[in-house]
Amino acid sequence: MLLAGDIGGTKTHLAIFSSPGELRTPVVEKTFPSARYASLEVMVKEFLTQVDVQVDRACFGVAGPIMNGKAKITNLPWVMDEEEMQKSLGIPKICLLNDLSAMAYGVPLLEEQDIYTLNAGTPQPGGTIAVVAPGTGLGEAFLVHNGSRYIAHPSEGGHADFAPLNERELDLLRFMLQRSAHVSYEHVCSGIGLPNLYAFLQSTGAYEEPDWLSDQLSLVSDHTPIIVKGAVESAVPICIETLKTFVAILGAEAGNMALKVLSSGGVYIGGGLPPRFLSLFTDGSFMQAFLAKGRMGQMLSHYPVYIILYPNVALIGAAAHGFTL
Template sequence: MSYVLAGDVGGTKTVLCLYQVADDNSVGGSMEEIYKAVYPSAGHERFSDLITAFLAEVTQRPERACFGIAGPIQDQCCTATNLPWVIDARQLAEEFGFADVYLLNDLEATAHGMLHLSADEFVELNPQAMPQAGHAAVIAAGTGLGQAIMAWDGQRHIVMPTEGGHCDFGPNTRQEDALLLFLRERFGGHVSGERILAGDGFGNLYDFLRTSGFAAPNPAIEAEMANEDRNAVISHHGLAGDDPLCTEAMRLFVRIYGSEAGNLALKCLPRGGIYIGGGIGPKIRAALESGVFMQGFLDKGRMARAIEHVPVRLSLNPEAPLLGAAHMALLRSQG
């Protein structure tokens, strides 16, 4: 038996997990979770401090490690987004005596993880889906908006990280035209998809609707927002359908999410499917299943036919990035 250490490194929390690997040399590997710990990311001077703390809690020693990190990877070095950490794979390998350390962008890790989830960990959103072998892609709304492409070479998927979440927001209705103008004024210029399709997006949508006079604000809900996470409050009432502003904010979020997923689909024609990852998707599952997401996905004029049979799979497993990092560590050990 051997062991690998995997990590999902985010701005708020870091999850580290030790896996036991069966010595069967199977492609994709046979792994068993041994120990997992969650640490607050803030307040630690170095990422390696978390590894030190984790290794002190286990008796087994991992030979290899792989970490999915919220930040761009350049030459196996990463300056983490929203954290004062510079993470260098070579330095970590030397410090802890690992045979190999590999860094992945968090969406790259998510994409690898999607390939190792079981069928019951997905919900199909496209009633016209016709699964085929081929390219796939991941879109994930969470703290930010991530996207990755999974190119099919005839035998396996090769994951390509992107910064697609920062591409221009493209409105598709008069209401969305007005939203673009509102956000352009708010942010002083360029408006990316991430301004809408991320945690803070619910607040931006609510403010737009309130300012445009879509409906009168509910004083009780406004009081909730003043004392709690306003995006969570908007999402909660949007799902409940008990407030016009929150309900419309949720509908807009879901439609634009579908539209951006459709844009990604047109760019890579993922016959193997579009995977929806990130922390927001499972929380708003009912809204995603309402049909509004697919309306946005297929609102592509004459090119709707090019993507109408693409599977659109919502992942219900929040640990896809962790699993992806673990399997990448295993894959590298197999050469």
Template sequence: MPVSSDDEAVLQFPILIGDIGGTNARFAIVVDANSEPGETRIVQTASFASIDEAIQQAVLDHTSLRPRSAVLAVAGPVDGDEIRLTNCPWVVRPKAMFDTLGLHDVVVLNDFEAQALAVVALGEEHMEKIGPGEPEENAGRVVLGPGTGLGVAGLIHASHKWIPVPGEGGHMDIGPRTARDREIFPHLEAIEGRISGEQILCGRGLVNAYRAVAKADGKEPRFSTPAEITAAALDKSDAIAVEALEFFVTCLGRTAGDLALVFMSRGGVYLTGGIAQKIVPALKAGNFRAAFEDKAPHSALMRDMPVYVITHPLAALNGLAAFARTPSRFGVETAGRRWQA
């Protein structure tokens, strides 16, 4: 049955850690409190019928280690004994893992909680700064990442602990600001009549934006995948792709700025995930920071807030490993999200 944590949050080693997104799942084992994560196994979620099957075949079949505990981060809200992912058909059933995988203790977090934990687990060598501003020590922070969807989390410091604040901020409404926006927005594919952040700020959202720009100008789109659009935009070989990426980056700046105001993120805003890493040149071009800072009457406040791209390819796993090793450093609420055999 689900249990609460506090001092009970200490987990038995070895600990399986897993970052499960809509497209890819990443797993590793932490042997003890002084160890870095072991070999990382990365699988496509579509290749396995269930998370249990993926863990067994991709991890446990390749090691003599038998994890006693697991800390899993999933892309979706954690609610109840059957946890459904937002952009993946897998269902996480912690109680069943006691029998199928031999685990005795399972903690399930939101994937962007893990990304938030990574912000304090990783050093500056794993970050690329975008624009001005310096972080204030122990001040609030925001993490957001366009990927299969748009993940969002806050991070606050209180009672000598870092406390991740999960949510579904990627589904907030987003609207037009400029005359050109008002030409593009009518052509964006909506979800139940509205444009949420995820309709623009993720892989399929970039495709959505690209098609909308083309339709606004009465042109035929040439590309159908985020990778093609990004490549054509960065090498400036397709004008529609160039504008679509500029539009994407501007909307990302606006959304990041909104969230920075919500969390008063004087500790910084952190962009994570593969898309952010691939478009660093576009993020540095200027329109991202301009949109981020365009928050009158608080533009001066925004100019002082730093923005970083997390460049570590396994950031979330590092965040989970930091929590697994030293849970007392973090104020992670596990009530209703921890199961023990």
């Protein structure tokens, strides 16, 4: 039996799997509010007590960098150590993975209904695969085929410098530089970045903010869900334009990633945000920005581009990797 987990700052999804051929049907699974627990060990012990299943290995996708078998989750005071967890939990084999590496390991397991195709391209067998995932932050990873299977490699490319493509994005960069000495793609292309885009558009004076929207935004610290809802459900112009700007910037950064790793096997857009406003990815602005790479645009036009719709890709990726331990 294998215990796998998708560990995030807000919630943690744990599941037990019996074989690598049954990753869509875990023996048991449960989601926990992460902040209520002092550590991952405390949460796992509670889970295992409830399910009464003996596991002999575990693999956890963690929202943070992994160094020498140790990890600290972004936005949580948890510090994890593979060796210490093995002793504490009595599980012989434990592996900590970067959460984007876990997501990447799940990509080869996706089925046709799990993805939305933005560009069919011509996928090359064994070609490198890029994963770009805007969630709370902007995660990136890539898969390289070693001759027998794909191996995931993490990246912190979401923290690379934001590069404007047009005059308005130049104005956005100037606006952001007044707030921060360093402006990364994550600052303008993620859950934490959406409010920055909204604030910039509001500063231009070109968009009105309805009173009811102002009231809702004033009541919460996290504006992202309200901005997305304002666009998707209420068609508020400033909210729609915020998401359109986000989509174009994401297209540009996905193209950057495709160039850097030559992802002829495909580019997969993950994270929780894109499926929530999928229709805005189909108007051409995403692919226009993706292909805006000068003479390299023709090469990129042959690269497949997909949006991941399957919500548990990181969990099954962690499980798949765990079975190789």
